[in-house]
Amino acid sequence: MGATWSIARAAVRRRRGQTVLIGVIVTLCTAALLIGIALLAAVTGPFDRTFAQLHGAHATVLYDSTKITDDRVGATAQADGVVAASGPFPMASAQLQNGMQMGAGPMRIAGRAEPGGGADQLRLTHGRWATATGEIVVGTHLRWGPDPGRILGRTYTLPNLGTATVVGVAYSVTQSADAWMRPDDVRRIGATSTQMLYRFAPESAATAAHLEQRLAAVTAGVPTDAVAGTGDYLTNRERAGQRAKTLSSFLTVFAVLSLIVAVLVIGNVVSGAVIAGYRSIGVLKAIGFTPGQVTAVYLLMMTGPALIGCAVGAVLGNLGTSWLLEQFQNNVYVLGLDTTPSPVLTVAVLVAVPVLVAVTALVPALRAGRTTATAALSAVASPTGRGRAVQRLLSRSRLPRAVSLGLALPVVRPARTLLTLLAVVLGSATVVFSIGLTESAGRWNDALVRADHVQVQVMNPPPGGPTEVEGEARRQPEGTRMTDPEVEAFVRGIPGARYVTTLFYGDAAVAGITENVDLNAYRGDSAQLGYEILEGRWISGAGEAAVGAEVLRLTGKSIGDSLTLTVEGRTVVVRIVGEIFGVHSEVYLDWASVSFMEPRMPVYFVGLSPGTTADRFIEQVAGGGDAGLIATTPDDDEIDMAVLLSVVGALTAALLVVAGLGVAHTAVLNTRERRRDLAIVKSVGMTPAQAAVMVVTSMAALGILGGVLGLPGGVAAQRQIIQLIGEAAGTRLPQGIVDVYTAPQLAVLLLSGVLIAVLSALLPARQAARISTAEALHTE
Template sequence: MPDLRDVRAAWRWAHSDLRTHRGEALFLVLATAGIVASLLLATALFGYATNPWQRTFAEARGAHVWLHTAPSADARKLARLDGVTSVAGPYRSEPATVAARGTRASVELRGTPRPPAVGRPLLTAGRWLDPGAPDGVVLESSLARALLAEPGDTLTLPGTARTLTVEGVADSAEPPYRPGEQPGLVWALPSAVRAPAAQVIGLRLDDPADTDYAVQRAVTVLGAGAVGEVSTWQQARAEAQDTGRLLGQVLGLFGLGALAAAGFAVHGAIATRIRGHLRDLSVLKAIGFTPGQVVRIFLLQHLAYALLGAVAAAALTEGLGSRLPGRLGDAVRVWQGLPGHSLALCAVPAGAVLFIGLTTGLAAWRAGRVPPVPVPRPAAPKGGGLTGPARRALGLRLPAALVLGCHQAFAGRGRSLATVARLTLPLVLIVVALSAWTTLDRFHGSPERVGLPTTLTVRSDGALDASGVRAVLARDARVRAAYPGVELAALVPGQTGTIALRGVGTRAEPYPYALAEGRAARGPDEAVAGQGLLDLLHARVGDWVRMTVGDRPQILHIVGRTLEPRNAGRVVTTSLDTLRENDPALAPAFYELRLRPGADPHGVAAELASAGRGHLDVHPVTNPADGLSPLRGVVAGLIAVLALIGLVELLTAIGGSVREGERDVLALRAIGMSPRQITAITVTATSCTALTAVVAGTALGLPLARRLIDAQGGSSGIGAGIAQSPSPGLLLLLGTSAVLGAAGLATLPAARSARRRLTDTLSAVG
């Protein structure tokens, strides 16, 4: 047990070490803060993605299954099914289009005389329907946001003289409104549903795990021809949490990777520092310090850095996280109100500090093994330790500084490989982050390559027939092509759910799919499918699949897989001609428009709506990347954190290279090398190490990024094939910046070491 003098000596040594390595300590603190902040935001996003919908579903006593059936279907039979605890409805339903402030939306008017016990809307603004206001409605919250509507506003039904008054806004556990894909939900009095086309029935189950079986039984009891569409609670939950969960996965993945990189960087920094402080450690041993006390000096010093960074990150996330723009700020606000918030706020920083402490302890253990009497360094081997290639390069009269620098970079193979590996890890993660950024840019810049070849969708309210719509579209020169289409809800084999069956384009003018596998559908009964549909049916390209549209079977040959961002990829697409062979009376329900380069989609949409005299609903095709705009800021922040970690590792490598080369200064001066040449040796060695790490990081990062991004695309239903690698110019810029930055950082300490006085050099190596 050391006395007070020993403690003071340890404190003075730690304080002196901190003053000597101020920059390295600051970088470690900042890197730890960035890592912990990333992990905390990832935790918040996961909580935000799961809990709000789950809370709404529980408070609303949400239905596990919603069925859209023919008006004549007998819903009373469903209440007698095994496992069904309660039934919501039946409610009469009417498809309609509403408009507010120049924005249109397809909606489902649902006649609801009173707040239901199952699937109860949770009012967030206004009040429930009043029989004294027969034209009053309550809007689902996502629809209200799209229309910028609030209680008291008036909605119009284009093409009619009807108006509806917004009485309230409510949250629901049903699938949210998605333009062109999922109609918005509007609760109205039964008298406001004037032309019912279907009825809606909700089933609440005793065991949610039996959802597929319950759907199967319900379709069997009612008859396949009576069921038009089925939606389940799993689909609604996946749609509600999709974007937030993706952001959370990205943050979590990079946060854990950065934590590992930081741990290895700290390990390397301590190991390098131990090699440079062998005399100081021997002095500590000589004055009575035990190996355990020496280990604790290093361990506590770096734990203090990690703890400072972790506490700062937790404080900033807690205090300022809710002020972040967009989804990140919303996620932090929701997360702060969840029961496990306090535990996560403490556990995540503590876990990061413990991990860094573990890697620190492994490196500091070597400090405890330093003997009290310094062991002389082994003499250089005969021939100066130069390898055969190095000697041959000198014989070819290549610059000695270049040859010796490359030799120094790879002389100690184990140590050099460890340095390259530690520097490679953050570079791999930076390449993955740049790939994610480039893939996101591809969605925005080249949507036709990721399954979005069209820009606008046009629907008629029925007042204009197909020829009238085509005439309006043909008059606008900015419309390059118009593909007629129809989308039907089809029951999958086994009758456990519905998928989207799309007939778009004709054989004369086929729809431009974004094919990822197989070929385009050209012949009769040929179709292409999204990854989500293939996974649902356990099918693959080349299979024949059978589905049911109403009471009509439809058998299609899947000849290709498309990148399909709609409906979680659960889409099978064929030509309109193929669907008409099964139902000759089928008419186009919408038109997908491709615009000429440079055309403004919003301007074209406004003019087409005006030319249609209020009978056309025109809206832009939804891009799934629109909800991922916060990802750009996340990726930029992660790259900055990873760059800090790489900088720490570079500083460690430079410091170790300078200290290892101190004893060679005398020999190099003796053979006539100038301080500038000696400096060039260290700079070349550092540059070679950085260049090797850049090459390894790029070679490992590109395939890893493609695999990770395609795996995410497959899990979301879009399918593999969306990954986009960074441009060669961007990768070259990254590599050049890393190598030049390493050379620049090494120049000053190498120059100082080369110009040291001979007496200083002798004392350092003696």
């Protein structure tokens, strides 16, 4: 073993380039694999895992507190089939305001003395629990952006209570409430119901029918009119599954791509190293190495740096996964809370990757072991005679000699060329796919933000709240209040306002949908808002509604059908005239349809005339009065794609680097094998620049082919994934979001393969240019 070990160690030390290359490739492949698989595991069934961890409630029952006592509600925990329960908790519905309202409408506030309990244990992600009067903890599902911690310390006004300070952010897998306070605080706000959360044996709560039975058992003996509402975990679970599908579909693509590229490149590097060390095999055998020892030398040479690369990759992969899971946790409420990748996965990757390298190395290493010493010692550096027809053809062409020689190089080693080509194909497909997906996401976001149509929004918050507002927003000083018509007239009067549309938020009950839907009632130039219509048309007046896809799906309605809404206790019947592209279950109406609705802090959307900038308009609003109006630009990131895209970017970069290193390695091996040939052609007058051109050309040829083959794959992957994301979001997609590639773009993307190949070949080309003719011919 000593001699075997010392040879392998010496080779690893002396062939630094090769050692570093293997190490870096294995590092990146391990990291990419771990990230891909860990994220995949995180989004596969996250709801069930988190539900079990946090003892999620299978059912929630709201009792009318005027019709049943807390003691009687608490006694329902003893009902048949209940294995654990939390409650009774007083529940209130109230709007939190601080000049900017929190949430689109009233929030469900539950009174809980502590976050734990038998059912629906809450996990604090930021801050602490509310222990004193006036303290409030808000739910992570309200989406606080990438840094939820920034909400801590903010104060809001609440009816009957005064000020409430946010002291914590908590995760509820059941989403039993939007916020939590001490029970006494909730009673002071005005609790109208009492919440009870139940857990059943999992097998007895698997379906809606099961849950119905369990709820019947729980509420048996309770006055029938005392039950104000019920809910179960199945709806949340379905939503979670849809979101998980969004992530898992594209992560699967990347995990598979990482694996294939890793195998291809590692296989190429390892077999290349064996071929490069062909002469050494002969020497080793001549001095007495057995076939097994020769095989062992090559296995050790490969697995040594691979083990180090794997360890480094595992560390990087863990860090990357933790960071990404943290982002997802903050952005996608369905993911579990554990941001550390499973140690089992890390260990599995730590075992699997070196085994993969060893298996990949085993074939060429066994071949090395079987090679006879005489064959190895008498072998020429590179095989001759292969592809002579191609070489003859090229030499007769009018191409510059350096180019024709370069084009002939890949023919000499067909297996190596094929492996390199596949790496370029996958690299190129990844670039095409990533760029397409990014463009789709951008267009999706544009369709929701409608930045071309609405450049400024103005709000008229109630008195109080912050004098300073975040970001681009500006606020007038607080003095004389304006009424809604006055604000609209004021905004219309500012130079540069092309059109103004007033939006009134509300909610409505719709038959067939268990939860209230968001209502958007417009007054003014709503046709100018630029909503993307998937089918039908935009509303033109009272009695008409445009809806989101989820509303159609849940109600079973179609365009032309009438829809019955219950708004503030009144029934409103509207005809559905259009389906709006969007991700929410929203209903869009003309204000005239619901003019009885109490106007809750309307928002004034402003489309600007050409030549007027948003900043200028905002300044004009801020300096134009003392009504406390707030003017801002609309949120320009409507969808949760930012994190998704950062994952795409990171994994694409890793895959490209690996593919590029694979190409570089092939170029290095080719150059090393053709060292003598290069020296000969240089001795008869080839310049260093021509030598470099020759090497670059050899890889560029593969790049062109790789680009051509990779393009359709990338386009197909983009179309498939964006469709899956659309399905997961519960909406059809406008064709413009699916078909994102233009002809010039495709032409440029076709060059991605060439770019990967040429950039990767530059360094080996430089080495080729620097080969000393005398030295190469002397030592061959």
